[in-house]
Amino acid sequence: MNTIDTIAALCTAPGGAISIIRISGEQALKIGNQVWSGKNVLEENVSRTLNLGICVSNGADDLKSGDQALAVYMPSPSTYTGEDVVEIHCHGGTLVSKEILDAVLKSGARAAEPGEFTFRAFINEKLDLTQAEAVSDIISAHSDMALHIAERQMSGLLGVQIREIRSNLFAVLAECESHLDFGEEDLNWEPVESMINKINKALAASKRLCSSGEEGAVLRDGVRVVLAGRPNAGKSSLLNLILGFNRAIVTKIPGTTRDTLEEFATIRNIPVKLIDTAGIREADDVIEEIGVKKSFESLKRAQIIIWLMDASGNIEEEASLMLEHTAGKENVIALWNKTDIAGSIELPLFENKKAITTVSGSVLENSGMNKLFDAVENMVWGGKHTEEPEIAVSARHTDLLQQAINAQKGVRTNIEDAEWELAAVQLRTAIFALGIITGEDANPDVLDDIFSRFCIGK
Ligand SMILES: Nc1nc2c(ncn2[C@@H]2O[C@H](COP(=O)(O)OP(=O)(O)OP(=O)(O)O)[C@@H](O)[C@H]2O)c(=O)[nH]1
Numbered sequence: 336m337n338t339i340d341t342i343a344a345l346c347t348a349p350g351g352a353i354s355i356i357r358i359s360g361e362q363a364l365k366i367g368n369q370v371w372s373g374k375n376v377l378e379e380n381v382s383r384t385l386n387l388g389i390c391v392s393n394g395a396d397d398l399k400s401g402d403q404a405l406a407v408y409m410p411s412p413s414t415y416t417g418e419d420v421v422e423i424h425c426h427g428g429t430l431v432s433k434e435i436l437d438a439v440l441k442s443g444a445r446a447a448e449p450g451e452f453t454f455r456a457f458i459n460e461k462l463d464l465t466q467a468e469a470v471s472d473i474i475s476a477h478s479d480m481a482l483h484i485a486e487r488q489m490s491g492l493l494g495v496q497i498r499e500i501r502s503n504l505f506a507v508l509a510e511c512e513s514h515l516d517f518g519e520e521d522l523n524w525e526p527v528e529s530m531i532n533k534i535n536k537a538l539a540a541s542k543r544l545c546s547s548g549e550e551g552a553v554l555r556d557g558v559r560v561v562l563a564g565r566p567n568a569g570k571s572s573l574l575n576l577i578l579g580f581n582r583a584i585v586t587k588i589p590g591t592t593r594d595t596l597e598e599f600a601t602i603r604n605i606p607v608k609l610i611d612t613a614g615i616r617e618a619d620d621v622i623e624e625i626g627v628k629k630s631f632e633s634l635k636r637a638q639i640i641i642w643l644m645d646a647s648g649n650i651e652e653e654a655s656l657m658l659e660h661t662a663g664k665e666n667v668i669a670l671w672n673k674t675d676i677a678g679s680i681e682l683p684l685f686e687n688k689k690a691i692t693t694v695s696g697s698v699l700e701n702s703g704m705n706k707l708f709d710a711v712e713n714m715v716w717g718g719k720h721t722e723e724p725e726i727a728v729s730a731r732h733t734d735l736l737q738q739a740i741n742a743q744k745g746v747r748t749n750i751e752d753a754e755w756e757l758a759a760v761q762l763r764t765a766i767f768a769l770g771i772i773t774g775e776d777a778n779p780d781v782l783d784d785i786f787s788r789f790c791i792g793k
């Protein structure tokens with residue numbers, strides 16, 4: 336991605352009431368005035384205010400279409416990208432915005448690549464790399480908790496902590512390098528103990544951040560929760576209950592769901608991908624057979640299985656089917672459903688099976704569901720999570736933090752043994768890994784990989 340061209344893209348999703356076209360770069364103002372015309376020409380005097388005017392669909396001198404639009408000029412450097420920015424807010428609808436964007440491109444802008452506005456913000460030091468990543472996390476957040484964490488990362492919290500660790504390591508590195516350069520001289524050397532203290536502090540902070548990676552993975556990727564069981568057990572009813580609306584068809588006919596159905600939801604603020612499956616049985620026809628095959632595929636990739644059993648049915652058969660299909664799997668919640676019509680019978684609890692947590696209730700009457708959600712929460716957080724973490728790092732950060740931790744571990748011994756050369760090498764490795772996290776030391780491949788995952792217009 337070069338940073339010279341003036342770039343433009345539609346920043347809003349299609350189908351909304353308003354569309355926003357953003358233009359960023361040196362030519363933004365000139366192009367803006369070519370495609371938009373109002374009482375005021377866009378210039379410094381009217382900057383940062385919305386101006387009403389019309390758009391020119393074919394650029395420059397052709398005022399034929401005259402779509403009403405608001406335009407705003409935001410001069411650099413106090414803009415999202417750090418460059419001159421013009422935004423045109425026009426009527427929603429694919430055609431209007433496409434015509435205006437075409438005119439902008441004809442007037443000299445280049446179509447922005449995914450994440451290119453944020454990339455420019457990064458290059459112009461408006462954001463560090465962790466903040467740029469947080470922009471994407473904010474867009475894709477599926478729970479309040481994920482959103483709050485992304486917002487804190489966006490405000491720079493993670494970057495600040497990484498830079499603090501780095502500066503401790505830099506201080507120790509400077510001392511090690513002095514030993515290498517002026518080892519023979521009688522300088523005012525920092526005591527070894529104080530250097531080790533700095534390493535210990537940096538190491539503890541790195542480990543603390545690294546350990547938030549598990550929460551980060553849950554909150555960013557969500558947990559795959561598969562609803563499985565025999566036909567009619569109540570799987571689709573449970574999906575609808577958790578979603579809060581009727582997404583799946585529910586009937587009393589066994590075999591209603593034939594294809595797997597995936598929906599995002601939250602359970603106790605945990606983002607989950609719920610997968611409703613076709614009931615498992617000997618299929619009646621080829622369509623159902625494919626559906627059942629897909630159910631088995633889903634089971635393989637599940638992080639949590641909620642296996643529903645009909646408590647009003649044949650208890651032994653229900654239990655043995657569940658045990659057969661969840662054998663060797665971790666994180667199984669066995670849900671005895673339909674207790675409202677089951678009468679007072681004793682239901683097996685599978686207490687000798689460590690991977691299985693058994694709960695019972697009625698999806699129809701919405702009873703016992705808190706116990707089900709407790710079980711999901713316990714499985715996700717391993718019973719230890721209590722409150723919202725301040726920071727939850729991503730898989731990329733975790734890998735780099737781990738590299739930094741490994742390097743820091745050796746440094747203590749190197750310093751004690753006055754192995755300044757070795758200590759310096761390890762410290763540089765750790766500092767470099769941390770610098771990739773914040774972007775100072777990230778190479779173009781890393782940046783391409785990160786920004787290509789953004790959407791166009793961000
Ligand atoms: N009494 C009672 N009926 C329930 C309960 N949960 C679901 N049902 C009913 O059981 C029937 C089947 O429910 P579904 O949710 O379609 O079951 P399913 O497991 O998705 O079934 P398939 O899609 O055929 O595999 C429907 O008539 C539901 O209303 C419950 O807790 N109690």
Ligand SMILES: [Mg+2]
Nearest residue numbers: 570571591592
């Ligand atoms: Mg169903």
